[in-house]
Amino acid sequence: MTWTKKLLQLNDVLSDLVPDKDGIIKYAKASGLKPQSMGLGSNVTDIWNTILNEADKSSKIDTLLKSVLDAYPDNLYLKSALTSQEIDFSASPDIDDTADWQDVSDETLELLTMEQSTLLPVNFLAKGVLKSKSVGKVELKIGNNRYSVGTGFLFKIKEVDALFFITNYHVINDKKDIERTRIIFDYELDVDDHSVPSRSFKIDPDGPWYSSGIREYDTTIFQLIDEADRLAEYGWIELKEVEITANDFVNIIQHPKGEMKQISLYHNIVTHTDDRVVQYLTDTLKGSSGSPVFNSDWEVVALHHSGGGSKPGEPKLPEGIKSRNEGIFINKIIQFVKENCKM
Incomplete structure (x- = not known):
C-alpha cells in the first residue's frame, strides 16, 4: 500500500474517532474484513494502520469508510475521503520536536477522577457563546x-x-x-x-x-x-497577560477536522507551564490548530498548536482521556504583537 498524505491523515482521523480496539474490529468486520487473522496489537494507530492496509489489498477502503460513516454521518473528512476532494489538516508539528513534554502527575490523575469540583455558574455557558463568535x-x-x-x-x-x-x-x-x-x-x-x-x-x-x-x-x-x-x-x-498553573482547567473552541465549530469542555486540565508553552489534557483533532485556549474565566491563556498520543512510560490515563496537547503561552504572543507594532 502506498501511504499517500490523504491516507496518512485518514489513519489519524480514524484513530481519533474510534480509539478502542473493539470498536475498530467491529467496523472492520462490517466492511467484510477478517481482523482476527491480522495479529492486531494494542496501539490504536497501529491497529488502524493494519486494517487500512488489509482494506486496500481487498479494495475495501470505501466500504470501510462507509461502515464508520454509519456512526459518524456528519464527519467532513470521511465524506470527502469517498470523493475526489481532499482536505489537509495543516499538520501540526510533532510535539516531541518542539517542546519538552512533561509527564502527567499523580495529582492530575486524581483531578481527572473528579477529586476537584467542576461546578461553574450557569452564565459560564453564555459567556463562552459570546467568545465563540470571534473564532x-x-x-x-x-x-x-x-x-x-x-x-x-x-x-x-x-x-x-x-x-x-x-x-x-x-x-x-x-x-x-x-x-x-x-x-x-x-x-x-x-x-x-x-x-x-x-x-x-x-x-x-x-x-x-x-x-x-x-x-x-x-x-x-x-x-x-x-x-x-x-x-x-x-x-x-481581548488578549491580556494572565497567570496559568498546573491543574487549572482550560477549554478550547475549535473547528476540528475543518468541521462546524465545537468546544472541548470535559477533563481539560493543565499539566505543565513555562514561559513559552502551556501543556494540557483535552480533546483536539486535526484542524484544531490555531484555536484559543481559555481558562475558566474565558481569558485566553494559549494558542493551541500541537498534540499527540501518550509517550512510553507516561502514567496511564483514564479511558477516553487524551494526552499531550500544547499551546503557546498567550503572554509571549502579546509581547510579540507589541514588538512588531512598534516597527
Whole structure:
C-alpha cells in the first residue's frame, strides 16, 4: 500500500474517532474484513494502520469508510475521503520536536477522577457563546478540490489600536497564499441544530503580517478585508497577560477536522507551564490548530498548536482521556504583537 498524505491523515482521523480496539474490529468486520487473522496489537494507530492496509489489498477502503460513516454521518473528512476532494489538516508539528513534554502527575490523575469540583455558574455557558463568535475556520485552497484547514480568532490588545486575526504559522505562513485563503465565521449549528448562514472574509494583502516560526511562537497574525463593515458582528477577544498553573482547567473552541465549530469542555486540565508553552489534557483533532485556549474565566491563556498520543512510560490515563496537547503561552504572543507594532 502506498501511504499517500490523504491516507496518512485518514489513519489519524480514524484513530481519533474510534480509539478502542473493539470498536475498530467491529467496523472492520462490517466492511467484510477478517481482523482476527491480522495479529492486531494494542496501539490504536497501529491497529488502524493494519486494517487500512488489509482494506486496500481487498479494495475495501470505501466500504470501510462507509461502515464508520454509519456512526459518524456528519464527519467532513470521511465524506470527502469517498470523493475526489481532499482536505489537509495543516499538520501540526510533532510535539516531541518542539517542546519538552512533561509527564502527567499523580495529582492530575486524581483531578481527572473528579477529586476537584467542576461546578461553574450557569452564565459560564453564555459567556463562552459570546467568545465563540470571534473564532473562525481557516481554509486554504491547495489544489482542485483540495483544502488545508485550521482555526483562528479575532483579537485586540489594549496597547494597540487595531483588530487582528491570529492562527498558527504552520496553518498559513506564506503571503503568497493570501489569495487562496478565506476566513469563515458562523460555520456552526444553532440551538435547533440547523446550520447558521456563514460568512467568509479575505486576508488584507496590504495590511500587517506578523509571523513567528514553529519552534518559537508558531504564530501568524494579519488583518481581514472588511469593506462592508461586517466584522463588527463577530466582535473580538481581548488578549491580556494572565497567570496559568498546573491543574487549572482550560477549554478550547475549535473547528476540528475543518468541521462546524465545537468546544472541548470535559477533563481539560493543565499539566505543565513555562514561559513559552502551556501543556494540557483535552480533546483536539486535526484542524484544531490555531484555536484559543481559555481558562475558566474565558481569558485566553494559549494558542493551541500541537498534540499527540501518550509517550512510553507516561502514567496511564483514564479511558477516553487524551494526552499531550500544547499551546503557546498567550503572554509571549502579546509581547510579540507589541514588538512588531512598534516597527
